[in-house]
Amino acid sequence: MALLPVIVAPDPRLKMISKPVAEVTDEIRELVADMFETMYDAPGIGLAAIQVGVQKRLLVLDVVGKGQEGEDPEPMAIINPEITWVSDDDNVYEEGCLSIPSHYADVVRPAEIKLSYLDLDGETQELSADGLLATCIQHEMDHLDGLLFVDHISALKRNMILRKLIKQKKMAS
């Protein structure tokens, strides 16, 4: 396993549309293992492949220990996810992102979702999610379509955060 460098916004790669995984191979499982290691090390509760520069519809997450009562404690790998249903009710969470370090904002999303996806054996799975898990899945799925949580907030606040990130990058280089 290996830690992978996480791409920080603004970066054109984070705007790319990720491509479906054609087949769940050992190479994919190895990437998932590296993504889990990278996510836990950060630490974060979710990571999409494009955040480590891999343009595939694949994400990992583990929201356990963040107030999610009764949820499956296993880390989850979600491949080629498709949302099949969203609730009319919304939830607001203060979101962060490993690609937007040290910045947070309230984001409104559907409170409950249903999705289908492939697991690490390439089997189709169905999942109902609410609470933080539902928010996290939607946040990570946004990455697969080139969106960040700041794309859900006002342009004023988004530009403020992006300007600060650019400044941080300049100071670091």
Ligand code: NI
């Ligand atoms: Ni993110």
